[in-house]
Structure formats: structure tokens, C-alpha cells
Amino acid sequence: MELRKITVKPLLKWAGGKTQLLKEIIPRMPRQYKNYIEPFIGGGALFFAVQPSNGIIADSNAELINVYQQVSNHVEDVIHYLERYENTEEMFYAVRRQEWQGLPPAEAAARMIYLNHTCFNGLYRVNKKGKFNVPFGHYKKPNICNADNLRAAAQVLQKVKIVCGDYLQVLSKYAKFGDFVFLDPPYIPVSKYADFKRYTKRQFGKQDQVNLADKVKDLQDIGCSIILTNSSHPMVHELYHDFKIDIVPAKRYISCNGQGRNGEDTIISIEPTKMETLITASEFNKVQVSKYPTTRFMGSKSKLLTEIWNIASQFDFQTAVDLFSGSGIVGYMMKAQGKRVISNDYMHMSAAFTKAMIENNATILSIEKAKQLLLGHSEDDHFVVNNFQGLYFSDDDNQLIDRIRANIKTLSNPYEDAIARSALIRACFKKRPRGIFTYTGFRYDDGRKDLKKTMAEQFLDAVMVINNSVFDNGKENQSINGDALELANIKNSLVYIDPPYYSPLSDNEYVRRYHFVEGLARDWKGVELQENTKTKKFKSYPTPFSKRQGAADAFSMLFAKYKDNILLVSYSSNSLPTRDEIVTMLKIYKQHVDVVPVNYRYSFGNQRERIHDNRNKVQEYLFIGY
Known part of the structure; x- marks a missing residue:
């Protein structure tokens, strides 16, 4: 998307602002997209440069969002209040002592702009009580009221929806197929001088970074294009190793230590799974x-x-x-x-997926019926409880898996059966760290949200997702x-x-990785558990693709x-x-x-x-x- 003729500067100086990286970020943006979504708007450097005609800008900082809302809707009032301020230390501290929530919204917006332009380094920082606590900046001629830029910014802001909210809620509600999402979260600190709390009184910590990475994968899967910026920290490279990561030099204009003003940023470009x-x-x-x-x-x-x-x-x-x-x-x-x-696979679990979502054109499994599968109505053989205790899931989860297995057998409709069986398999994938069954225990539990949900929640979520995927294409699949x-x-x-794929450097045994969920799909019929193995796997299916000559002959x-x-x-x-x-x-x-x-x-x-x-x-x- 090309820059517009109108020039708009960010209204605020902001720690981590992206003005210096615009020449790196803009060329990486998709040429076309439906809506522009930026849930960590901050100073809005990219937003004001691109000037999208539709979309969402958001932040959890209510005072910041008030600025954008008031400039958008009442810019002349904001200008009126700004013109009353003076660049004196006495007025600065008097204004700083005000409670912004008690002011008229337009005056509160003007107050934040004034303090931002006259405080030390333009830094926004609050204490534990949420009080702005940056000292006076002693600048000779700060531009407190740039009326022309404010009016130009109002024109741009009026074209988008401005939301105050948590980024996860904003993305879940608004992000849709074909949208472009720019994510500029608080950076992971890379030195002892870094400060996590420049933005709000709430720290954006390690678990938030993990949750954001999970959300990025969700956005990719629903068809969003994403650009994410962060520090060049090992955790960033680990969380986003599947995507294109570019490292670019960056200056830290707001830093308490001169040695911390030179650094490296990462720009992570993520294309949608469905282009x-x-x-x-x-x-x-x-x-x-x-x-x-x-x-x-x-x-x-x-x-x-x-x-x-x-x-x-x-x-x-x-x-x-x-x-x-x-x-x-x-x-x-x-x-x-x-x-x-015509969909084929030698693994029963794959066939269950395609039975539920490809062959099936119309049947769904009602949530009411799915909830009944969680209850102890049918005779339970306790197969998972007796054979897999302590290996992959908790005792409660094992009991629930057996209960669902037993109740699935009461479903007479083959497509309801396939949906329920696929949902149980998907729930086990989601609850299993790394989604594989080649190891026992829980040593790879990194605390991500899928692992925190209960097995019952995962099962019901899976039923809803699978139901949502069912459609009729008018063909007998x-x-x-x-x-x-x-x-x-x-x-x-x-x-x-x-x-x-056959390679002497890695295995291609799907059954070895997924034997537990393949067992669920088969209800362990026709297989024999290898009791001597730690993982209780069963013998892999014979396949010619497990050897070099066999693969060539099979082709x-x-x-x-x-x-x-x-x-x-x-x-x-x-x-x-x-x-x-x-x-x-x-x-x-x-x-x-x-x-x-x-x-x-x-x-x-x-x-x-x-x-x-x-x-x-x-x-x-x-x-x-x-």
C-alpha cells in the first residue's frame, strides 16, 4: 500500500516507536489487505504513515486511547486546551498532579500530549499506582500544539475504529481472513537497563510473549498477514522460528544509559496459511x-x-x-x-478426519450431545486408565478419555461418530506438549494456553471447530x-x-509418533501393545517408504x-x-x-x-x- 500525499506525524513520542523502522516495515507489508489492525498502537508511527482507510487501532492504555478518540472526534477542543499550556516547570508539575480521569475527555487528551512533549525524553512511564511520574524535560521550545498536524491526524483517525482493550480480546473479536495485523508489543528486555513498564502499570511478561506467539499462529491459520517487531532476543527467535525473521539495527532514543541506545530489532513477516x-x-x-x-x-x-x-x-x-x-x-x-x-490414508485417525470433514456434507454433532459424551452413561472398559497411567495425561484425563470412548460407541450416525472421534484425537493433540507420543511425562510443558485448558474444554472446543468446518460442496465425496x-x-x-518421506537422517513412522491417538481412532482393535516399550506403542504398519529401495519401488x-x-x-x-x-x-x-x-x-x-x-x-x- 502506497503512502498518501497528506503528511501526518505521530501525536506522541513513544518508547519503542517505529518511525526509524518504517523504511524496513512498509516494504514487507502485503500489497492488498482488507482491514488494518494494530492492537499495540503506541505512538502509531506505521499507522500514520500508511493511513489505512479501514481497520482497528487499539491499546490497553486507556489514557492513550482517549487521546486518539478525542483527536478523532473533538480535535478543535483538544487544540483549545493545548493552546493554554506553557513550557514552565511550575505548570508541568501542576498538570502532572492532575487526575486525568477527572478531567473532561478532550482536556485529558491535551494533558497527555502536553506532558509527553515537555517531559524528559518524551517518555511515558507510570508508577505502581498508575501515576505518570516522568520529570520535566527543560526543553527550550517544545512544539506543544501543532494544530495543523492534529487536524490532519483527525482525518486519518476518523477512518478507523479506535478501541481500548487487551490485545487478545481485540484480535479475537476483529481479526478476520484477509486482514493485515501489525504487532509491536512491549519488547523482551535485552539488557539490565531495559524497562518493561514504559507503557502501562501492567508488566508484559514472559507468559504474555508466549500467549502472543500462540495468537500469531491462530491469526496465520485464519488467513491474516502479520508483521511483528521485537528485540533480537533468544526467546523471540525460539517463539517464531517457523517464520521469516530479519534482524535490523535500531537506536534506542529513550534509554537511561548511552550504551543501551544501539541495538538490534527483529522484524518477523508471517504470510497467511491460506493466501x-x-x-x-x-x-x-x-x-x-x-x-x-x-x-x-x-x-x-x-x-x-x-x-x-x-x-x-x-x-x-x-x-x-x-x-x-x-x-x-x-x-x-x-x-x-x-x-x-476421494481421500485415502492407511492411518485410521486420518480417515476419521476426512470422514468428518470431507465425506460428510451436512451432519454436525450438537454441543448438547457432545456434553453428554463427557458423562458416565455407558459401560467403560478403562483401557486407557489401565494401560497408560502416568505416561501422557493425568489420571483424570485418562478417565475422561475412556468415558468418551465408551459413549462414542452409542452414536449410530457414522458422521457423528467421526466428528466425536476426531474431536477426541484433536483434544489429545492439544493437551500433549509438542503433540507427539514418542516420550512420556510432561517435561515439555511450557505453560501455553492449550495445556492449561482441561481435556473436556479441549474436546468441546474441537467439536465446535469441526462442526464449523462441515459444508456441502454438492459432490459425493x-x-x-x-x-x-x-x-x-x-x-x-x-x-x-x-x-x-524417506530419509536416512530422520524417521517417517507416523504410527510411532502418533500411536496413542491412532489407537483412539481404532479403539485399539487389531493392534497389540508392545508392553516392553516405555511408551506402550504398538507395532508400526508396514510401509514400503521406510526403506530407500522400497520407496523407489512404491513410487x-x-x-x-x-x-x-x-x-x-x-x-x-x-x-x-x-x-x-x-x-x-x-x-x-x-x-x-x-x-x-x-x-x-x-x-x-x-x-x-x-x-x-x-x-x-x-x-x-x-x-x-x-
């Missing part, structure tokens, strides 16, 4: 894809949907076959595009739990192939079986067979073979110590044979 260009059929489809429940499922292609659809949309096909559905997101995207979808080489009569379709057989279709294949640059080997195999059956490389970063659920090395930076190859 604006992903869905082209209708506005309904744009919204629909964003409703698919997010997972931390290994190998999920949620971040590659744009590239996958950009390729697929060039071909004329009515049926999409997802041979290795995994999380189900690719099949769901194809369903939202109006395609008939199908969910299959089977072998990809055994599907019958697939012709004249687009076949998407995303098998487990060859898949290409031969589905040769009468458009073939779209996902595979990683650090896996085997190699890119050239896959191209060679495809060319046996297809006249045209193209390869689209996509830069990609994997986040390994059980290898956090490797996050910052280069082994999780790879290219994802999309092969298209036609």
Missing part, C-alpha cells in the same frame, strides 16, 4: 478453507496450499484423489474448490482407510501423492497404477528417491513432467535443539506429470 490467491471461485470458498481445523501433524501441507492450487488449477478435472491424506487439508481445499474428493496401491477405478482425475508402482490421471507429487529435497530419479520414473508414463521447487522449513516436533541449524531448511518439490 488471498488460493481460492478464486467465490468469496464463500475463501472463508471455507480457513475453517479447516489446524493440526501439528507431521508433513501437513497447510503451508503449501497456494503452490499446490496454483498448479492444480491449470488443469481441467472434476475429481481429486488424495492418496495419502494425512491431516486432510489438501483434500479439504479441493472440496472447497467444488471438486469431488469419499473417505477411505486403505492402501494407496489398492484403490480401484481411478481415471481422469487429478491424483495428489504425498507419501511418507514406480503408484505411477504405473494411476498413469491415466494427472499426477501431482509432493516430495522433499532431503529425501530419497532424488529429484532426478522421480522425474525419470514419471517420464516413463507421462509425456510432460515439470518440477516446481518451493523453499520450506520443517519444524521437528521432537528435535527442537536442531531448529536453528540448516537441516530443517529444504526445498519442497512439486512434480506434475500430464
